[in-house]
Amino acid sequence: MSQSNTVTVHILDKEYCIACPADERSNLESAARYLDGKMREIRGSGKVVGADRIAVMAALNITHDLLHKQQRLDREASSTREQVRDLLDRVDHALATDQDGARG
Template sequence: MTQANTVTVHILDKEYCIACPTDERANLESAARYLDGKMREVRSSGKVIGGDRVAVMAALNITHDLLHKQQRLDQEATSTRETVRDLLDRVDHALAADHQDGPGS
């Protein structure tokens, strides 16, 4: 079983100690850097004041991006399924035609 270790991350000039499995450390650090960057973008826009509000706006921006990407992936998956169905239909038709023409024809 993976043992949790404490990882220290810095987000918007604050330090957070977080329990994290060793094999997830790199992902946690990457997520913290990403969040820090997004929060700094929000803060530097000058439109949002206060750490809590900056965090909420950054979370909303990240969630919006995530949902948009998920929607795009869902659309691509649907398109891929339709393409595969079309190809399978074409193969079925080709095999049926070949079977009708068969070796005895």
């Protein structure tokens, strides 16, 4: 079991101390850098003012991206399942044809 440590991350010029298992530290730091970058992009656009609003917009943008990627993965998984079923049907047909030919 991983021991929890405190990790300090910087997001939009603020420091946050977050409890995190040692084996997740790298992922947390990457997530914080990613979020910081998204928030800086939004702040830099000048269209959104205030850290709370910037955080909400960043969360919405990241969630939007995540959901679209998940939908794409679901479509790809469905397509892959169909391809596997088609291949299995072809193999079954080939084996059945081969067995019929071996009997005749």
